[in-house]
Structure formats: C-alpha cells, structure tokens
Amino acid sequence: MTAIGISGNILVLFFFHISIEDHKIRPTEKIISNLAVANLVWILTLGVPHSCFVFGLQYLYSDVSCKINTYVAKVSRAMAIDLTCFLSCLQYTTIMSSTPKWDKVKKKLQAYLIFIIPVLLLSNMTCCVALVLFTFSAANVTNMDYTFNLGYCLVIFPDKTSFLAHCLFLFSEDLTFVVLMILSSICILLILYKHNKRVKRVRNTDQNQEKTAERQAAKMVVTLVSLYVFFFGIENTIFLYQVTSSVKVHSTVSDIRYFFSTCFTSIFPIVIIVLNSKIKSRLRYFVCEKPTSLQEIFQARPSLTR
Template sequence: MDLPTILKAASNLLLIAVGIPGNLIVLLVFGHIGCVERKLLPADSIVFMLAFVHLLIILTRGVPQTLFTLNYRGFYDSSTCKFLIFIYRTSRATSMSMTLFLSAYQSVLIAPATSRLSYLKPKLPMLILPSFVFLWLLNGATCFHGILYTSQMRNITVLKFTLNLSYCLVEYPDEATYFGTGTMELTRDLFFVFFMVVTSAYILFVLYRHREQVKGIRSSEQNQNTPEMRAAKIVVTFVTLFVVFFGVDNMTWIYSMSLLKAPADLNNVRVFFSSLYASVSPIVVIASNKKVKSKLQCTKTVKIPQSKTTTVSTD
C-alpha cells in the first residue's frame, strides 16, 4: 500500500479503536444503571441513545470504509450497500437531532423559574420516549432515498450524478434528483445546527448570568458546580464538537454537490469527520459523567501503616 492509503487506514482504525469501546462502555454503564435502578434520568436516556446511534455510525460507515481501505471486498453487494447507507444516513441524522434534543432539554432544565420555558420542566420526562420514536421515524423517512439509489461498485461506466463511497455507489438518475436530495439533506442539517447554536447560546447566557449573580457570595464555587450547571457545560461541549466536525462534513458535502462525480477521496474526508464526532463524544461522557466514572472505578487499593493493602469497593 502507498503512504496515503496507509494513513487513511490508520486514521480509520484509530476512530474504530476509540469509538467502538467508548460507546459500548457508555451503553453498558447506563444500561446497568437502568436495570439496577429501574429508571434512567431523561438526560441519561438521551446520552444512552446518542451512544447507540454513534455506535451504528461507526459500524456502518467507519468499519466498511476501513475494510475497503485494507483491500477487503468480501460482502459489498447491492443489498448490503443499501442497508449500510440507509442505516448510516439515518443514524447520522439521528445523531444531529439527538444532540439538538439534548441541548434543548438542558436549556429548559436550567431555565430560571421566571422564564417561559419553566412550564415545560414537569413535562420533560413524558416527552422523552415519544421524541425518540418521532426522531427515528422522521430521519428514516428523509433518508429512504439511500435505499433507492445505492448499489455495489461496478467496472462499467457509472452515471453522471454519482457519489463514490469507495465501497459502494450512490447513483442518482438525473440532475434534479441529485441536487434536490442534496438540498433537502443540507436544509435539514442546517436546521438542526441552527437550533443547536441557539439553545447552546441560551445555555451560555444562563450560565453567565448565574455566575454574575453569585459573584461575591462565599459559596459561589459550590453554587456554580450544581449537577445542572455541570451538565449544561458538557452539553455545550457536545454542541461545539458537533458544529466543528459536522461543519467540515457539510462543507465537503456542499462542494461535492458542485461536482458531477465526487471523487472517492472527498467522500473519505466526510467519512472521517462524521465518524470523528461519534468516536470523540463517548470520551467526553466518560471523562465528565460522574455516574460513568464511578462505575468504571470498581475498586481502589488503599495503603495502611502496617504495609497491608485493603481493597475498597466503590460500587
């Protein structure tokens, strides 16, 4: 393999090596909490769903792309390509909508009692499951064209308006379908990103106002570190990562729409950045979520003066 191919394979393998275990850890921890405590907090349920969606993204896009880079061509028939592209695109859209949902949920949660958003707080737990179902159905409907136009790689000449994903092709029958589908997806993505920025800006505003209110109070440090405030900061981190990574993804998508045949390397850039958020987000959860950290830190070894050790469970 040449150097660019080696670098491409190494970067994809790194995303897989980080993303799959990271998302599995988040899923297992919150799944365990749900089984033991019989319930998950709404925010934890959203993070659980995000981890599941991100795992799907890596499995349906990162893994096939890596296998193809390593010259594995074993299972890429048309049916498999249709399945992979549909699940990937639906998961990608669901990742965006779930990140927006998490940001909106947190903005309502930390809204002051005098805010118009405060009346939504008691209704939030009841909205979680219906919102999940609605978002999955909505994103599946907007991504259904992936089943219609995806096919396996062929040696014959492909159509003019084609996305070359290296291991599969997405062939649009005409210019109107090509640009119409691209414009619909771009509009959807911009809608999600716009409201993510709006809700995150509101969260930052509330955090800033809270800091100003407690300034000079002796217990300000304690007040600023309430669970809601810590969660709000984590959500802003999520949105920032999303906007940066998927911003590159969408700019690449816009550029590819201007080409009659988008080169495979251009789509490889999209694959990397769309998988990057799915791989990095569980690291943020593991590093910042106290529940996850407490479950991972199962035992501690404590030394006592007699040079003996005692194992203390922290479960």
C-alpha cells in the same frame, strides 16, 4: 478512530445501563444513551466498511446489502444530529429559571421523552427510504455521473435535478439542526455566565448540589454541541464544495468527509466519560478497587470514591 468509537460508545452504554438498573438516570442521560446507540450503529455501518475499503477489501457488498447498510448508516446519522439538537434544547429548558411556564415545558419534555425519540426515529426512517432506490454495489456500476462514491457502495441519482435536490435537502436539514444547537448552546452559556456572576457559592444543600449537577451537565452538552458543529461544519463544507464543483463525489473526498464524521462518534464517548460524574465514579471504582464480578460493579455507588 473506528476502534475508539466502537469501544468508547459500548463503554458509555454499559455504565448508563448500570444507572438504569439503579433507577438513577436523568432525562439528559437517557438521550445521551440513545445518542451512543446511534453513534455505535453509525460507526459500524460507516466507519467499519470505510476502514475495510481503505485497507484494500473491496466489493464486500451486493446490491441488497449496500442498500441496507447505506440506509441504516443514513438513519443513524440523522438520529445523531436530531438527538444532539434535542439534548441541547432539553438542557436549556432544564437550567432555565424556575417559572410556571418553563416548569411546564420542562415537565412535558421529560414526560414525553419516551415518545419523542421513537417519533424522531420513525421520521428519519421515512425520510431516508428514497436513498435505498439509488444505492448499488460498486462492482455492478459503470456510470459514475451524479454519484456519491463511498468506495464499497455507490449512490447514483438518475439526473442532475434529483442529485442537487437530495444534496440541498441534506444540507438544509443539517443547517437547521446546527443553528438550533448553536442558539440553545449560546443561551446555556449566557445562563451559566449570569449565574456565576450573580451567585457567590452557597453549598452543602440539596438544591445547590442539584444546581451544580445541572451546570455540569450543561457544560457537557455545550462541549458536545461545539464538537458536533466543528466536525460536521468541516464535513458539510467539503460536501457543499464537492457538490457545487462536480457531478461526481469521489471516493477520496468521501474518505475525508466521513473521517470527520467518525471523529465525532469517537470523541463523543471520551467527553461523556470525562464530564459525567456517574461514569467517572464507577470507572474509578472499577479501576482502583478491581471488582471481581459484574455484580460488584452494578452495586458500586459514587459515594465509594468520595
């Protein structure tokens, strides 16, 4: 799963980079490209160390490297959930009926996109700073009470109060964003259902083609949210059970939890490649036409496959 996640997210970033060069990238695709970066960092700082640990490579990190690795992993995880939530909310405003109110909201979200993502990053970096204080190398610790045991690193809290407070904060944060994702996705599905029921296909106009692209993007967003809720629902259920039943978060339970986290980062690029028409067109051109240089790939147009 780690290998699939790394290669898949790099592939998504590569093809979105081509779209950026062509100045043909939508706001939702900008968020998806940032989400691919967050997933890639996440799987490099979480999936790779866990894979090494499971295969017997222990004590790879010192205290300092453990702090850095765990901090970066936590920030990237927080960015993944924030961006997925923001993506679903933005897509909801995009497919809403054109009214002056919603047009204004949509334009503001799209215009301030370049500022919203850095703000989310800074806020997550600030919230995760406290985690650095409690992270140590597994080789240097004997006390395992109130501990997240990652195998290669340990996150040890000084007492039960701080341990439960941290766990409650993580769970409430995830729950808040998941609820927002679910609500926006339900609204998207209702809009798509009403539109399909009301409109009897009038095609071959630019407006209808744009609406079709928006609906396809909406389906992609709903699929991503569904996968996120499924995998992280399982992960958080295991997390909540472990926290409420023991003062130690054992490495075996962490392996199971983070496996489901890795599942989302690995399946995410597959969903994007399958449902994004730009990536599908360029990938089909790359496979079928076999371009001889990167320049030919960058110059490929979706029209070549029609």
